[in-house]
Amino acid sequence: MAAVAALGTFGLVIGSFLNVVIYRVPLGRSIVSPASACGSCGHEIRAYDNIPLVSWVLLRGKCRDCAAPISVRYPLVELAVGVFFAVVAFRFVPVAPFSGLERDACRCWHESFQDFAISGRYRFGDEFWALAPQVRYITPSHDYPYQGEAVVGGNLHQLLMGVNAAWRLAQVLPKASVEAGYTFGLVETVVEGTRPNRSNVTMSFGYALTRALYVHGGALFTKTHSGLTAFEVGTAPPDQRVQADRLLKMRFWHLTGGISYSTGFADLFVAVEPYVWGRDTHDGIAYTAGATWYFDFSR
Numbered sequence: 001m002a003a004v005a006a007l008g009t010f011g012l013v014i015g016s017f018l019n020v021v022i023y024r025v026p027l028g029r030s031i032v033s034p035a036s037a038c039g040s041c042g043h044e045i046r047a048y049d050n051i052p053l054v055s056w057v058l059l060r061g062k063c064r065d066c067a068a069p070i071s072v073r074y075p076l077v078e079l080a081v082g083v084f085f086a087v088v089a090f091r092f093v094p095v096a097p098f099s100g101l102e103r104d105a106c107r108c109w110h111e112s113f114q115d116f117a118i119s120g121r122y123r124f125g126d127e128f129w130a131l132a133p134q135v136r137y138i139t140p141s142h143d144y145p146y147q148g149e150a151v152v153g154g155n156l157h158q159l160l161m162g163v164n165a166a167w168r169l170a171q172v173l174p175k176a177s178v179e180a181g182y183t184f185g186l187v188e189t190v191v192e193g194t195r196p197n198r199s200n201v202t203m204s205f206g207y208a209l210t211r212a213l214y215v216h217g218g219a220l221f222t223k224t225h226s227g228l229t230a231f232e233v234g235t236a237p238p239d240q241r242v243q244a245d246r247l248l249k250m251r252f253w254h255l256t257g258g259i260s261y262s263t264g265f266a267d268l269f270v271a272v273e274p275y276v277w278g279r280d281t282h283d284g285i286a287y288t289a290g291a292t293w294y295f296d297f298s299r
């Protein structure tokens with residue numbers, strides 16, 4: 001995982017350099033000097049405003065000196081190259097061999113990216129309540145191996161559809177809100193005729209520490225509608241047995257908790273999801289990090 005993080009970070013830096021190349025080469029200018037400057041006011045960009053991805057988000061896409069907008073192309077190029085390097089790193093990071101039913105003794109399977117997700121929500125409501133239909137697509141980061149309690153990811157492509165509802169506890173605790181949601185997950189066919197589709201229910205309580213900082217905690221319940229129970233795996237046909245972990249008919253509770261920071265333009269979030277209880281499932285802790293962008297269609 002350290003190698004993946006290091007190469008991903010290196011990729012961000014390369015992406016940042018690539019931005020300079022993309023901008024200057026067509027203009028026939030040197031890519032070495034002078035230092036980067038704002039295209040609008042010409043002010044030299046300070047070193048701490050030149051951190052790939054981070055600076056653009058913190059500056060909300062605007063020049064610190066003249067507030068001229070900085071194209072979203074810059075962070076997108078950086079992110080794309082960073083992700084590319086991280087994904088390539090996976091191919092060279094050794095993972096434990098497939099070792100029967102033993103646990104992941106080296107814990108190296110725990111420490112890799114497992115799933116990427118992108119979701120879209122449409123929000124109805126006002127400042128006191130919100131109803132948000134959503135679609136979400138989950139794709140495995142790579143074809144990761146797992147056995148027993150090695151990982152919490154499912155290595156499954158999933159399309160989730162559902163709705164989230166939120167209320168602000170305006171009268172009681174003005175800075176607090178409660179949220180509940182349901183999604184149905186349409187899962188890829190694992191073996192001929194078997195799709196372990198599932199239902200997910202979430203509940204959480206959130207609190208705004210400041211205008212920008214929001215913490216939340218709650219629970220996630222998942223129930224898989226078809227597949228194999230752990231008991232059935234032993235007598236399943238060989239083609240299903242090798243895919244046992246992807247076919248499990250699981251039921252589990254996870255706790256969820258996280259923090260999000262609003263930059264005004266986008267929200268950055270980190271979340272943690274420890275396992276509490278389950279049947280035909282695996283124990284583990286999942287960590288999630290991401291960003292949320294808002295589009296206002298009313299303007």
Ligand SMILES: [Zn+2]
Pocket residue numbers: 038039040041042043063064065066067068
């Ligand atoms: Zn400027």
